[in-house]
Amino acid sequence: MPELPEVEVTRRSFASAIAGACITDVQLGKPLRWPLGCAPQDLVGRRVQQVRRRGKYLLLDLDRGMLMLHLGMSGSLRFAPQLPALGPHDHFDMHTSQGILRLHDPRRFGAVLAVDGEDDPRAQKLLSGLGMEPLDAQSFRVEDFVRGLQRHRSPIKSVLLAGKLVVGVGNIYACEVLFTCGIHPSTPACALSSAQALRLHAAIVDTLAQAVQRGGTTLRDFSDAAGQSGHFQTETRVYGRQGQRCGVCATPIQVLRQAQRSTYFCPLCQSTARS
Numbered sequence: 001m002p003e004l005p006e007v008e009v010t011r012r013s014f015a016s017a018i019a020g021a022c023i024t025d026v027q028l029g030k031p032l033r034w035p036l037g038c039a040p041q042d043l044v045g046r047r048v049q050q051v052r053r054r055g056k057y058l059l060l061d062l063d064r065g066m067l068m069l070h071l072g073m074s075g076s077l078r079f080a081p082q083l084p085a086l087g088p089h090d091h092f093d094m095h096t097s098q099g100i101l102r103l104h105d106p107r108r109f110g111a112v113l114a115v116d117g118e119d120d121p122r123a124q125k126l127l128s129g130l131g132m133e134p135l136d137a138q139s140f141r142v143e144d145f146v147r148g149l150q151r152h153r154s155p156i157k158s159v160l161l162a163g164k165l166v167v168g169v170g171n172i173y174a175c176e177v178l179f180t181c182g183i184h185p186s187t188p189a190c191a192l193s194s195a196q197a198l199r200l201h202a203a204i205v206d207t208l209a210q211a212v213q214r215g216g217t218t219l220r221d222f223s224d225a226a227g228q229s230g231h232f233q234t235e236t237r238v239y240g241r242q243g244q245r246c247g248v249c250a251t252p253i254q255v256l257r258q259a260q261r262s263t264y265f266c267p268l269c270q271s272t273a274r275s
């Protein structure tokens with residue numbers, strides 16, 4: 001599943017190229033997770049002003065209204081002057097004066113939604129529960145994070161994954177940051193020491209910023225809107241490494257199930273006895 005860094009990498013790969021473009025045609029393939037919300041032809045003639053991101057939603061501000069895009073489980077975007085004819089897994093094609101924006105999504109959990117703006121009730125429903133933005137220093141303030149952790153009694157791994165406190169720390173990154181900080185994934189969020197909470201805040205910022213810098217994670221088949229793929233997967237230290245030796249202490253990495261997801265961790269480096 002594309003995580004926040006991949007979505008941010010995607011945004012950066014086409015935001016400036018599409019800014020100012022006028023929509024000339026919109027073609028839909030098979031149904032996505034939700035209907036578009038307007039007739040495709042209603043978008044023709046509108047202009048793309050900018051591309052922003054909130055959580056894993058890409059927000060294309062138009063001169064009238066906004067398009068919300070989500071990559072779902074398997075989606076990827078391309079933006080290019082020319083693209084081949086729509087394939088069986090291409091479900092949204094937006095032709096503009098500056099190129100074609102195409103959503104390729106074999107599993108079709110992705111979505112494109114036309115709304116009036118961020119205040120539109122459909123947008124509000126999707127955006128209002130989202131936590132702080134880890135790549136935005138103004139949003140992700142350390143004191144708010146520490147206070148937020150104190151309100152949650154669930155395991156820290158689950159709190160990170162839920163995205164209500166901070167967005168974008170998906171399964172891979174949650175495993176990696178907890179390892180970096182030496183925090184056992186089952187520790188209740190409210191039981192973290194202030195030193196641990198500070199380390200965790202810093203590790204989230206560092207890990208996500210680094211992943212963006214390196215083009216996102218391509219554990220599956222992610223590539224950005226210009227067709228470039230990322231490299232973070234070669235750098236995981238615990239994720240996907242069950243049974244392999246920890247790079248710090250040589251203890252075999254273990255896996256446990258939390259909230260239907262696999263959590264990889266080092267039982268020694270992330271021992272509950274440490275703080």
Ligand SMILES: [Zn+2]
Pocket residue numbers: 246247248249250251266267268269270
């Ligand atoms: Zn270790």
